[in-house]
Amino acid sequence: MEKLYVLYDPKCDLCERLKDWLLVQRTWLGLCMVPAGSEKAQKMFPELQQIATCNDLVVVSDDGQVYLNNSAWIMALYALEDYRDWACRLAHPMIAPFARQAFEMISKNRLTISRWLGHYEPDEIAGELSRVPLAPCAAPGETVSDYLR
Amino acid sequence: MNVFKIPLDSTRKRSYLVFEQVQNTVYERIYTMHSTETTIVVSYLLYLLISVTLTIWVARTLHKRGAIFLVDAFHGNAELAASVNHLLVVGFYLINIGFVTLALKSDAQITSSRAAIELLSDKLGFVLLALGGMHFFNLFVFSRIRAHGQHNVGLRRPPVAPDAVLKVAVPR
Numbered sequence: 001m002e003k004l005y006v007l008y009d010p011k012c013d014l015c016e017r018l019k020d021w022l023l024v025q026r027t028w029l030g031l032c033m034v035p036a037g038s039e040k041a042q043k044m045f046p047e048l049q050q051i052a053t054c055n056d057l058v059v060v061s062d063d064g065q066v067y068l069n070n071s072a073w074i075m076a077l078y079a080l081e082d083y084r085d086w087a088c089r090l091a092h093p094m095i096a097p098f099a100r101q102a103f104e105m106i107s108k109n110r111l112t113i114s115r116w117l118g119h120y121e122p123d124e125i126a127g128e129l130s131r132v133p134l135a136p137c138a139a140p141g142e143t144v145s146d147y148l149r
Numbered sequence: 150m151n152v153f154k155i156p157l158d159s160t161r162k163r164s165y166l167v168f169e170q171v172q173n174t175v176y177e178r179i180y181t182m183h184s185t186e187t188t189i190v191v192s193y194l195l196y197l198l199i200s201v202t203l204t205i206w207v208a209r210t211l212h213k214r215g216a217i218f219l220v221d222a223f224h225g226n227a228e229l230a231a232s233v234n235h236l237l238v239v240g241f242y243l244i245n246i247g248f249v250t251l252a253l254k255s256d257a258q259i260t261s262s263r264a265a266i267e268l269l270s271d272k273l274g275f276v277l278l279a280l281g282g283m284h285f286f287n288l289f290v291f292s293r294i295r296a297h298g299q300h301n302v303g304l305r306r307p308p309v310a311p312d313a314v315l316k317v318a319v320p321r
Contacts, residue, residue, distance in 0.1 A: 001307070051313045065311035074309050091308035 001065075003030035004079050005044070006072075007058040010035040014100060014134065015057055021107050022076060029079040030062075073099035077106075086117060094122040098129035105132055185259055192265045193253060199269075200276040204245040207280050212238045215291050222295035237290065241283060248279050 006022065008015040019033050034041045036058060042049070045060060052058045057072040067075045074096065077087035083106065089095070090102050105113040116125050212234060219230035252275055259265050 045315065047315050047317055060315065061311075064315035064317075065307075066313040066315060067309060068312045071309040071312060075307060078307055088308040096309070 001029065001061045001063055003032060003062040004075060005032045005034055005060045005062075006076055007034050007036040007041055007045075007048070007052075007060065009057065010038075014104065017107060018057070018073075018076060018103060022080070025083075026081040027079050028081055028084060031076075031079055070096045070099045073103055077103070086113075089117050092122045092125075094126045095129065098126055098132075100134055101129040101132035104134060105129070188259045188262065188265050189255075192259065192269050196253065196269055196272050197249070199273055200249045201246065203276065203280060204242065204249065207284055208238050208241050208245075211241060211284065211287055215287070218291045218295055222291070233294075237287060241287060245276075245280060245283060249276055252276065 006019065008019045010016065022031055023033065034044065048058065048060070048066065051066055052068050057069060057076070059067040059072040059075040061067075061075075074087050074091050077083040077090065080087075086102075086106070090099055095102070102113060116128050120128070215237070216230060216234055219234050220227050223230045223233070252272060255268055255272070257264065257268050259268065
């Protein structure tokens with residue numbers, strides 16, 4: 001795995017912000033931003049339309065692995081030099097559903113989430129993250145990937 | 150005639166004396182100037198010799214002991230480690246010898262061997278401090294490279310499983 005394609009929803013504020021933020025980070029893996037549903041996305045990943053329809057974020061690795069929603073948010077962090085270990089902590093099943101909130105905190109209030117990840121138990125982190133407000137477009141609803149699991 | 154001879158002779162003697170005195174002071178001055186010049190040149194040479202030797206010693210120590218660090222940092226890639234090690238040592242030599250030569254000049258008037266030794270130790274002290282600083286900086290770089298490498302290795306596997314795998318290869 002050398003490169004990640006990040007298909008973000010251009011209509012979602014949080015996804016837009018993630019895209020802008022990812023572009024200025026130091027990375028371990030190459031990152032390529034593709035607006036979801038665009039011509040470029042359809043041309044590059046024709047198969048993806050059946051797998052991911054109404055997801056806010058999709059990450060595809062250069063070896064063809066597809067990550068949707070929560071996993072996609074975690075994989076985006078995993079690509080970054082400064083946040084790889086955070087991604088590994090956020091992958092805990094109790095915390096993963098709050099990956100968007102975690103990103104919200106990372107991009108706005110790094111110190112606080114750093115303290116949570118450093119000292120708290122997974123359930124406490126999940127509790128704290130669940131209280132972080134999100135824009136309605138980014139709130140996780142029922143998506144195809146939830147049925148796929 | 151004899152009456153005249155004595156005073157004349159005496160004046161000549163006097164003038165000889167004066168001349169000799171002048172000659173002596175000039176010689177003395179030339180001699181002291183010469184010895185100051187020699188002292189400063191000898192101090193400069195000693196300074197260069199000692200500081201360059203020290204630089205070489207520190208660089209060799211770094212080269213020898215740093216190799217193990219770097220091989221570990223580059224996951225056993227000895228060739229890459231040797232190359233980085235060599236480049237680091239070249240940088241170390243350049244910076245240190247550059248510093249040593251720039252710090253050579255002194256405006257101090259060296260009049261005694263005591264002053265010469267003081268000047269020498271003053272300059273060498275600066276060089277040693279610079280060498281120490283560079284040495285620790287190099288150690289920092291080594292440990293940074295190593296930590297960086299280990300971090301990358303420890304977390305190489307993605308933390309989450311993929312939701313699906315594409316059948317068609319991803320265009321690069």
